[in-house]
Amino acid sequence: MSSRDMILEAVQRNQPPAAPLPEVPLFDDAAEPPLPRFKASLERMGGKLAEPSADADLAAWVAERYSGLRVLCSAVPEIAGTRRIEAAQAPKELEDVELAITRAAFAVAETGSIYLSERELIVNALGYLTQHLLVLLDPADIVGNLHHAFARPEFAEARYSVLMSGPSATADIEGVLIHGAQGVRSLTVALVAK
Amino acid sequence: MKRIDHAEASSHFIAETEHEAFHDRRLWDLRQKRDRESQTIPEWQALRDLASAIKEHTLTHLAGYLEQFEAKAKANGVQVHWALDAEEHNRIVHDILAARAVRTLVKSKSMLTEECELRPYLERRGIEVVETDLGERIQQLDDEPPSHIVVPAVHKLRGDVADVFTRTLGTDALNDDPHYLSEQQRVKTRPYFLKAEAGMTGGNFAVAETGGVVVCTNEGNADLSANVPPLFIASVGIEKLVPRLADLAVFVRLLSRSALGSPITQYTSHFRSPRDGGEMHIVLVDNGRAERLGMEKFWTSLKCIRCGACMNTCPVYRRSGGLSYGAVYSGPIGIILNPTHDLRKYSSLPFASTLNGSCTNVCPVKINIHEQIYHWRRIIAEHNQLPFVKKAAMKMAGRLLASPKMYRRSINVTDAAIEHLPRFLLYSRFNAWGRQREVPATPDQTFHAWYLKNRRMDGKTPS
Ligand code: SF4
Numbered sequence: 011m012s013s014r015d016m017i018l019e020a021v022q023r024n025q026p027p028a029a030p031l032p033e034v035p036l037f038d039d040a041a042e043p044p045l046p047r048f049k050a051s052l053e054r055m056g057g058k059l060a061e062p063s064a065d066a067d068l069a070a071w072v073a074e075r076y077s078g079l080r081v082l083c084s085a086v087p088e089i090a091g092t093r094r095i096e097a098a099q100a101p102k103e104l105e106d107v108e109l110a111i112t113r114a115a116f117a118v119a120e121t122g123s124i125y126l127s128e129r130e131l132i133v134n135a136l137g138y139l140t141q142h143l144l145v146l147l148d149p150a151d152i153v154g155n156l157h158h159a160f161a162r163p164e165f166a167e168a169r170y171s172v173l174m175s176g177p178s179a180t181a182d183i184e185g186v187l188i189h190g191a192q193g194v195r196s197l198t199v200a201l202v203a204k
Numbered sequence: 205m206k207r208i209d210h211a212e213a214s215s216h217f218i219a220e221t222e223h224e225a226f227h228d229r230r231l232w233d234l235r236q237k238r239d240r241e242s243q244t245i246p247e248w249q250a251l252r253d254l255a256s257a258i259k260e261h262t263l264t265h266l267a268g269y270l271e272q273f274e275a276k277a278k279a280n281g282v283q284v285h286w287a288l289d290a291e292e293h294n295r296i297v298h299d300i301l302a303a304r305a306v307r308t309l310v311k312s313k314s315m316l317t318e319e320c321e322l323r324p325y326l327e328r329r330g331i332e333v334v335e336t337d338l339g340e341r342i343q344q345l346d347d348e349p350p351s352h353i354v355v356p357a358v359h360k361l362r363g364d365v366a367d368v369f370t371r372t373l374g375t376d377a378l379n380d381d382p383h384y385l386s387e388q389q390r391v392k393t394r395p396y397f398l399k400a401e402a403g404m405t406g407g408n409f410a411v412a413e414t415g416g417v418v419v420c421t422n423e424g425n426a427d428l429s430a431n432v433p434p435l436f437i438a439s440v441g442i443e444k445l446v447p448r449l450a451d452l453a454v455f456v457r458l459l460s461r462s463a464l465g466s467p468i469t470q471y472t473s474h475f476r477s478p479r480d481g482g483e484m485h486i487v488l489v490d491n492g493r494a495e496r497l498g499m500e501k502f503w504t505s506l507k508c509i510r511c512g513a514c515m516n517t518c519p520v521y522r523r524s525g526g527l528s529y530g531a532v533y534s535g536p537i538g539i540i541l542n543p544t545h546d547l548r549k550y551s552s553l554p555f556a557s558t559l560n561g562s563c564t565n566v567c568p569v570k571i572n573i574h575e576q577i578y579h580w581r582r583i584i585a586e587h588n589q590l591p592f593v594k595k596a597a598m599k600m601a602g603r604l605l606a607s608p609k610m611y612r613r614s615i616n617v618t619d620a621a622i623e624h625l626p627r628f629l630l631y632s633r634f635n636a637w638g639r640q641r642e643v644p645a646t647p648d649q650t651f652h653a654w655y656l657k658n659r660r661m662d663g664k665t666p667s
Binding site: 012013014016017018020021022023024025026027028029030031032034037051054055056100101102105120121122123128134135137138139155156157159160161165166168169170171172173174175176177178179180181182183184185186188190191192193194 | 233258261263270274360361383475494500
């Protein structure tokens with residue numbers, strides 16, 4: 011008998027009497043407007059919210075905001091960057107990226123999270139090897155809470171999904187909060203309609 | 205196997221007064237953050253009820269969900285392996301790595317791989333294993349196991365970390381600023397992400413309907429480990445299954461709030477299918493879980509989502525440190541998990557508790573932790589695994605406590621009785637961890653007397 015069959019057989023034999031599966035409500039709190047809540051949650055998690063004006067030249071806005079950075083790798087049509095993610099062959103090539111730019115499929119007000127997958131990142135490592143991350147978000151794409159987030163089709167469709175909530179963080183030494191532990195040192199979400 | 209003497213081990217931790225005081229404060233702070241955060245969610249108790257019910261449903265239908273998960277994962281292009289025990293798990297992982305000539309493996313924190321002792325197994329076979337979570341890396345470099353399941357190096361102060369890093373990474377011996385130390389680790393770990401041929405993570409959840417494994421971290425090191433090297437392996441205990449994405453929402457809402465008092469971890473990642481040009485494996489591990497499922501009093505411990513809240517709230521854990529439990533899992537959850545692996549070795553652990561029930565009250569999946577601790581005490585007593593000193597003290601206490609009437613009479617004799625009774629029981633050399641404690645001042649009235657005066661409506665005397 012294979013280990014698989016032995017495990018399944020033992021589990022089957024030992025399963026306690028059946029307990030029912032509850033329905034999970036969406037716990038709607040529709041009263042709260044999503045954008046202010048998203049902003050507060052994101053800032054709490056250490057992320058920043060930016061609101062470039064609707065008629066701004068985005069490339070110029072990025073150049074000014076990140077004036078010290080040289081290698082800008084973009085995955086969005088709105089901003090050219092100095093390098094296109096489509097040109098990357100392997101994750102390791104992204105090692106020198108200082109700013110990565112992508113667009114979130116949606117965001118979650120409750121937790122300040124943005125959703126990214128291989129569709130938005132093209133090369134998943136883009137979101138982690140870069141030093142800083144700029145994510146465009148259409149304010150119409152903010153859902154209220156995690157129940158709504160996990161009800162979205164993306165999780166079942168994408169190969170890799172992440173709810174990213176602020177920059178990489180650690181408090182492993184005496185509880186001192188430090189951003190940029192391993193992944194990105196800063197995360198900025200810019201409200202830009204699609 | 206040598207019996208762990210928790211009281212003896214904790215006395216070393218307690219002797220380091222500065223460490224003990226900080227440890228106590230830091231974990232209590234996490235507990236308070238958890239309280240504040242949970243109070244912002246009106247449906248908090250409803251979420252705990254749901255989480256408990258979903259886990260009980262899943263565990264009572266586990267075989268079916270495991271098969272569904274496997275079928276989905278395979279359809280997603282993932283290679284699924286099954287491991288009966290730690291040894292088979294380690295062999296499977298090594299075979300995958302060896303077949304691809306992997307020399308360096310980057311790893312994110314996983315209690316399951318600690319449980320299986322994977323790291324020494326691979327290192328003995330010439331594979332370099334690099335822990336990438338900061339706390340776990342500190343512990344690896346100091347050649348110590350994690351002392352807490354969420355914050356592995358919480359028992360160390362900054363000076364200890366500086367010492368470890370100076371010794372192993374060559375950092376400035378005079379600089380113990382946590383920002384500096386953390387940055388040093390970032391800089392020294394990054395080359396490993398780039399050179400490693402394989403990455404590995406554990407799994408917080410496995411979703412049957414998608415075949416995906418969910419990993420929650422704050423550093424993003426799991427995402428680096430999984431997304432940079434071409435080969436990705438996730439090891440997952442069979443109890444980590446949840447049926448649907450809708451269920452996952454409940455657990456993600458509870459996990460980081462219970463663990464650290466933050467609304468969510470910085471990264472909550474769902475790995476469903478290998479990326480282009482990549483390879484993905486999932487190892488489903490039993491290692492005693494199927495057997496525990498058949499233990500009437502203890503199977504619900506399999507609901508645990510490893511949030512650590514029961515540890516943060518436990519007065520014994522906070523004052524004795526995780527390493528004193530001499531086991532992979534420490535604190536209240538460790539007390540109820542470890543004896544299933546080795547009753548004799550861990551027979552002192554169920555006594556490292558005041559049975560105050562605080563662990564049960566904070567547990568997001570509503571495991572009756574303190575009741576299970578009590579059941580373990582009974583089993584240990586029945587199996588005659590009580591350490592001698594506990595047996596002697598218990599026998600003396602037993603004569604008084606066996607009869608509620610006799611107990612009441614004895615403490616009613618004089619107002620000062622309670623000072624004599626616990627002093628004899630708690631402070632004698634027969635109870636090692638009573639040595640560091642003081643009992644609260646005697647209330648003017650016993651609870652029983654108060655109850656009789658204020659609440660006795662039915663005319664009956666409680667026995
Ligand atoms: S037993 Fe409950 S409180 Fe303790 S780690 Fe597990 S889920 Fe968290």
